Amino acid sequence: MSLANASSTDTQFDLFTKVARFDHEQVLICQDNHSGLKAIIAIHNTVLGPGLGGTRMWKYATEAEAINDALRLSRGMTYKAAISGLNLGGAKAVIIGDPAKDKSEHLMRKFGRYVENLGGKYVTAEDVGTTTKDMEYVAMETEHVVGLPEIMGGGGDPSPVTAYGVYMGIKASAKKAFGNDSLTGKKIAVQGAGKVGLHLIELLHKDGAIITATDIFESGLKTAAEKYKATIVKPEAIFEQDVDIFAPCALGAILNTENIAKLKCQIVAGAANNQLEDDNIHGDMVRAKGIYYAPDFLINAGGLINVYSEYNGYVREIAFAQTENIYNTVLNIYSKSEEDNINTQLAAIKLAEKRINDTMLLQSKI
Ligand code: NAD
Numbered sequence: 001m002s003l004a005n006a007s008s009t010d011t012q013f014d015l016f017t018k019v020a021r022f023d024h025e026q027v028l029i030c031q032d033n034h035s036g037l038k039a040i041i042a043i044h045n046t047v048l049g050p051g052l053g054g055t056r057m058w059k060y061a062t063e064a065e066a067i068n069d070a071l072r073l074s075r076g077m078t079y080k081a082a083i084s085g086l087n088l089g090g091a092k093a094v095i096i097g098d099p100a101k102d103k104s105e106h107l108m109r110k111f112g113r114y115v116e117n118l119g120g121k122y123v124t125a126e127d128v129g130t131t132t133k134d135m136e137y138v139a140m141e142t143e144h145v146v147g148l149p150e151i152m153g154g155g156g157d158p159s160p161v162t163a164y165g166v167y168m169g170i171k172a173s174a175k176k177a178f179g180n181d182s183l184t185g186k187k188i189a190v191q192g193a194g195k196v197g198l199h200l201i202e203l204l205h206k207d208g209a210i211i212t213a214t215d216i217f218e219s220g221l222k223t224a225a226e227k228y229k230a231t232i233v234k235p236e237a238i239f240e241q242d243v244d245i246f247a248p249c250a251l252g253a254i255l256n257t258e259n260i261a262k263l264k265c266q267i268v269a270g271a272a273n274n275q276l277e278d279d280n281i282h283g284d285m286v287r288a289k290g291i292y293y294a295p296d297f298l299i300n301a302g303g304l305i306n307v308y309s310e311y312n313g314y315v316r317e318i319a320f321a322q323t324e325n326i327y328n329t330v331l332n333i334y335s336k337s338e339e340d341n342i343n344t345q346l347a348a349i350k351l352a353e354k355r356i357n358d359t360m361l362l363q364s365k366i
Pocket of ligand 1: 215249
């Protein structure tokens with residue numbers, strides 16, 4: 001594999017150093033000439049249970065970019081499961097290719113064979129660039145797949161549950177910042193009117209919040225404006241809105257130095273994964289501005305809770321009830337951040353790591 005010209009910032013891509021730094025248990029390279037499959041399955045940590053994480057299919061510019069994504073996202077899954085109290089580990093798969101052109105039944109089934117060969121250590125699901133239909137193909141080769149359509153005993157689209165968890169995170173943050181968790185009359189800016197963003201806007205509108213929304217495509221915005229009375233702004237204007245709460249529900253790494261400087265809100269709480277460009281630098285920067293930041297991997301865990309529910313026979317009401325717990329965990333994280341004088345992202349990671357370390361200790365005793 002040619003990793004020499006990995007990326008402009010990563011000229012010497014050293015796979016073993018990276019894997020050691022993140023402390024992954026196993027990284028599997030999957031390659032098949034016939035189907036054209038090129039995939040990486042990264043299993044970060046299975047102390048709490050099988051590593052569960054979706055399969056992302058993306059046109060990565062370099063192989064190093066794909067590996068980095070798999071390593072970073074799988075570690076995020078470990079923290080998400082741990083802090084949500086689920087008996088799951090963290091893993092993620094990425095398939096290198098254009099989901100619109102390079103996908104086939106054969107490719108997905110071949111990928112399913114790789115998942116099967118891991119014997120349950122890795123459980124897959126849909127993610128960006130893959131669909132429930134793809135997971136049906138994967139399921140022809142392995143039982144270690146979740147997030148199947150409801151008709152196949154799965155939980156179906158996780159977005160409403162994810163949105164509900166984010167809504168709980170927003171309410172808990174409001175309680176902390178404003179003394180009560182009512183969102184009536186609160187001004188909220190939502191970045192991304194996609195699957196999660198629109199469900200969230202619906203919940204916020206029901207509570208009487210005043211919504212500003214943006215997206216790079218029209219369709220979600222039309223619904224946001226017509227059904228939920230949202231004011232629409234240009235994508236680049238979303239950061240500087242004079243609002244109480246900012247809910248990023250589109251992309252990662254948007255909490256960077258430039259955008260944080262523009263924020264006028266008191267709370268940042270949204271669904272997007274990896275919102276902080278750098279957990280340390282930007283987590284501290286947000287905190288120094290007096291903004292309450294609800295860690296993304298904690299408040300967007302509803303989707304994971306939803307697929308986890310499939311293990312015991314899926315009941316949607318149970319998934320929603322478990323997701324409600326995000327409210328208490330967010331309040332706990334704000335307290336921990338104050339007690340330990342650290343930013344909320346680090347406080348949440350610390351709590352997740354504690355659960356994993358405690359479990360390891362349990363496992364080492366008779
Ligand atoms: P989605 O693709 O349906 O929605 C994302 C929306 O963001 C799209 O409408 C897209 O056009 C918009 N967007 C992209 N770039 C933008 C920009 N620069 N400015 C404004 N809008 C932009 O995805 P989703 O399922 O709603 O997920 C949203 C975020 O939440 C993602 O980061 C995803 O990883 C994360 N997440 C989703 C789930 C879930 O259950 N779907 C679970 C956990 C985390």
